[in-house]
Amino acid sequence: MWFFTSPRLVFGPGSIEFLASLQARRALLICDRELARRGVPARVEEHLRTGGGEVRLFAEVDPEPKVSTVERALTAAKEFQPDVIVGLGGGSTLDVAKATYALYERPDLGLMDLHPLTDMTLGQRAILVGIPTTSGTGSEATWAVVLTEGEGGRKLELAHRELVPRWAILDPDLAATMPPKVTTDTAADALCHSVEAIASDWSNPFSDAYAKQAVEILMEELPRTTGAKGVPSPTRESLHYAATMGGLAFGNAQVGIAHAMAHALGSKFPVPHGRASGLFLPYSVEFNFDAARERYQKLRSALGAPHVASGHALADRIRTLWDQVGMSRTIPQALPISAPDFEKALPDLVSRADQSTCVSSNPRVPTTAELERLFRAAWNGTRVDF
Template sequence: MTATHQMWNVPNRMLFGWGAVTELGAHLDEFGVERPLIITDEGVRAAGVLDPLLDAIEASGRDYAIFDGVQPDPTDTVVHDAAAAYDEADADLVLGVGGGSSIDTAKAASILATNDGHILDFEGSGNVPNDPPPSVFVPTTSGTGSEVGHWTIVKDSETSIKEEIGDVSLLADLAIVDPQLTASAPAPVKAATGMDVLTHAIEAYVSIKAQSQTSALAVDSIEKVGTYLPRAVEYRGTDREALSKMARASSQAGMAFNGAGLGAVHALSHQVGGTFGVPHGLANAILLPYVMEYNLPQVPEKMATIADALGEDVDPATPSRVAGERAVAAVRRLASDVRIPETLAATAAERDAIPQLAEQAMDDGSLTGNPRATDADDLAGILERAFDGEFVTL
């Protein structure tokens, strides 16, 4: 593929709608599988979120096994444990249910089901020689969009660095997006994961790898988050329309960045999360406006479009730089409205680690999509402002 050619991959099939998981059994019939392994976490299982899926599997006359050992920011150790559970269960389909950590674990474990070696041996793009078993991914948060992507993130248990593994074979055979499953998530989780959606959409839109179709999905996702995230957070699972719009926005943003890539927000948040355990969505939410301000001089027209999508008062007569500054301000207000902290100082992250985090971020694959060229000093400056709550021009 030459530099002028573009690649974009999405799942062959997606099922979207309130109560969609009730149709799971019929799709398992189509795949001809006998025993799925459900990969999830203890919280999802304890909250009863799995119940409608289990009912659907049982109604289809199938047995199943469950691995509920997923942890936030899954490590290589967790992935190998999940892969061992797949082998022990004599399973023939991977069913990832949960947030991004569960679905990423399911993707990574599926690699090991058909390939020998350590999971980190497959780091990078296109390094999975044998196709994984069939897979179905079911998100329970509106956040990562992992159910529609071909990337998985695995933390190295020795270095705490998050490594990216991408392969088109990791795309779900079926993604089921059922907004009803997101209803029970606590308000802080809805807020952080919702801001993760916004981060995906904005980074995909301004990425140097953006394509017309990814940009269309990204802008529509931005509009949905700006309108519906506060409602989804405030009404604690009772606003069916808001939950459905956020679920749609999440998958759209996932498809957008699956083709366009991401940027400096993710390059930095991967380091902050991997080193200090700051939840991914929260780190993204805090860092997003600071990176937007940094990128603004490079893509003022795109920032103006973002401002418009977030409901800011901009028109053709508004200078792009001014409109772009309004986009940054709008993101800050939205984060404040859903009670996201303003600075990294409010998290477990430590300021003394800034040089190390910046150096590590330079090696993160997400950085390749950032519209403005960066070096370690630039990234350190962004982190410093994110700790202090200071902007250059706002």
């Protein structure tokens, strides 16, 4: 017995105008500082105010958001008493919005209660709307929230089915101002979500359908993101929808060790999440392939039969794509750390990856020794042959 959970999707250029139909009395709009600096929230506020409602902006989300960010957003929510909470931004912002929404609805709960076994019954005071402005995280379509416990702390991986937003508005116009490198990093994350969902022990026919479609779109469209004239509008739109498809896939099937390793790396060093998950994907595919050979064959139509013949073939297909779009293939390419710093951090990286919830649904569960070898392979850029 399993479930497939999805928000109601509103999509298309200009689809943020749908916000007016919510007739919010008080809307709390959560975004990050950079988005606010670029004036993006004003485009959303306009529609939220159409029905005469008030809007309060909370623009204090940072990359890799901390527990303290949620605490501040929750204070704002308690003061303002919104009937609509909108998360506008990338994965960090959407995760903060989801956690804030849950704790605003249920003041008797703490963050540690946001796990799948808690009886929640949310939606009594407000509705949650997710509006992604990047094309990769898929957070608008998932039950997961990732927060950091303090400076350099572990990633808290929280999840509950009721954290899936009521509405997800996929307006590709909002992603149009994304810098090219962010476009690549976030799309790499979407590809990682989709490939890991396909291989997951928790994969199912519904998650497979979204994952396959997302992989097909991403493999075709990602190379078009690097042209001198910027990202073409049709590509931008396709990537935006593919990211949500990837979110629907992994949100209902889980991710795997590439994400476990990316969360570990991201908790120790300042690296964009998509760049980290993307760089680990080929290594995880090589490690997993024999344990999930049948599942990877589902990518045959998207990639062509020769590319799913072996773990190395599939990993090489991904590496070729990374070379085409300028994605990092190794840890030193992704972030400037020295070999001694990496060696010093390695035991902690292994421990954090080992204790990630992403490990348990991976088709081949690695030992700590294998995780260490995987990190070393990703540092050296060597094939995984164990």
